[in-house]
Amino acid sequence: MNPHSIPGYTRGTADVRVSPMSDADLELLKTTVLLGQEDLDHLRLAGEVLDDQVEAVLDVWYGFVGSHPHLLKYFSGGDDQPSAAYLEAVRKRFGLWIRDLCSASYDRAWLDYQYEIGLRHTRAKKNQTDGVRSASDVVHLRYLVAFIAPLTVTIRPFLGRKGHSPEVVDKMYHAWFKALTLTVTLLSQAFVPAADF
Numbered sequence: 299m300n301p302h303s304i305p306g307y308t309r310g311t312a313d314v315r316v317s318p319m320s321d322a323d324l325e326l327l328k329t330t331v332l333l334g335q336e337d338l339d340h341l342r343l344a345g346e347v348l349d350d351q352v353e354a355v356l357d358v359w360y361g362f363v364g365s366h367p368h369l370l371k372y373f374s375g376g377d378d379q380p381s382a383a384y385l386e387a388v389r390k391r392f393g394l395w396i397r398d399l400c401s402a403s404y405d406r407a408w409l410d411y412q413y414e415i416g417l418r419h420t421r422a423k424k425n426q427t428d429g430v431r432s433a434s435d436v437v438h439l440r441y442l443v444a445f446i447a448p449l450t451v452t453i454r455p456f457l458g459r460k461g462h463s464p465e466v467v468d469k470m471y472h473a474w475f476k477a478l479t480l481t482v483t484l485l486s487q488a489f490v491p492a493a494d495f
C-alpha cells in the first residue's frame with residue numbers, strides 16, 4: 299500500500315510544517331522516555347506482528363471511541379451525529395499511524411509529521427484535512443494525553459497472537475508504550491507556546 303494514496307497522509311511532503319523542536323531536543327526526549335535501540339528493534343517486530351491485525355486493532359479503538367459520547371463528538375457534525383466519511387478518512391490514517399509508530403526512524407521527517415498531526419488536533423488545522431464541519435474545532439489536549447492508556451492497554455493482546463515468548467511480547471509492549479508516550483508528547487507541542495514546551 300502506498301501511504302500517500304491515503305488522502306491527508308502528507309508525511310515527507312512539502313505540506314508538512316517543520317517542527318520547531320531541534321534534533322538534539324528530540325534525542326533528549328527519546329532518552330527521557332527510555333526509548334533505545336533495543337526498543338526500536340522490538341517496535342519493528344511489533345510492526346510485523348500487527349501488520350495483518352491493524353483493522354482488528356482499529357475496530358477495538360473505534361469501538362472504544364464510539365462507546366464514549368465525549369470522544370465521539372470530535373467526529374460529529376453540527377447535528378451532533380458522527381460523520382461516517384470523517385471517521386473512515388481518519389481510520390485510514392490511523393492505520394498508517396500504527397505502522398509508522400512501529401517502523402519510524404524517529405528522525406527529522408518523522409518529527410515534522412508529528413508536529414503536523416498535532417496541529418491537526420488544534421484550532422489551527424482541525425477539520426481542514428478532510429474539509430469537514432465538525433462540532434468541535436479542537437481535540438482537547440487532555441484526551442490526547444489520556445488516550446495513551448487505552449491505546450497501550452488494548453495493544454497487548456494483539457502483540458501476543460503470533461507465538462512469541464511472554465518475554466518478547468513484554469518487550470514489544472514496553473517499546474510500544476515508550477514510542478506512544480513520545481508521540482503524544484510531540485503532538486502536545488502544537489498546543490502550547492514554544493517557550494513553555
